[in-house]
Amino acid sequence: EAGVVQSPRYKIIEKKQPVAFWCNPISGHNTLYWYRQNLGQGPELLIRYENEEAVDDSQLPKDRFSAERLKGVDSTLKIQPAELGDSAVYLCASSRGGSLGSEAFFGQGTRLTVV
């Protein structure tokens, strides 16, 4: 079974440019997470989807960040325009969900550098 797939692995862009990240979760996983991880820190939740519904996006900077999960499968995270402070690793994770929660499987992440 394939794991969570993210692309691209690395992205370097100039500030004020747009950027998009793509995530393909594990088949059958209803819950999908986007996290941002800065160097030396823990993953910070940006948005959580249950199927196609965004159920927690309180940490998503909505002035420049947007996300979608069409048909409750693949998801994209977009930043427009990017700022220097957006440089980080963007991690996508998925889980089966359930009433007690279940383990989250992470993708390899996209390392974004804004110059």
Next chain:
Amino acid sequence: GQQVMQIPQYQHVQEGEDFTTYCNSSTTLSNIQWYKQRPGGHPVFLIQLVKSGEVKKQKRLTFQFGEAKKNSSLHITATQTTDVGTYFCAGPSSSGSARQLTFGSGTQLTVLP
């Protein structure tokens, strides 16, 4: 909002020494999960604890969930160089969804040969 703190932030040990990291939440947790992230890698699930006072072991790793379900610990006996990495706890507040995973700040373990 919920905050999850871990101590220490960094730990250097000689190979063979024991290691413990502590996780404390500002709110009661419905469950606690532990993850390990190797340098340059992504977080990988280790275990989930659900019951108050629960203790689980995986070979040299012992995980404990506090009686009040607000803290947890991970203890590694006789560390090996393969234990190098950052250990994160993550847990949802009991007042929210069980799938709301808030990660701690992590403890970075270095094992000196």
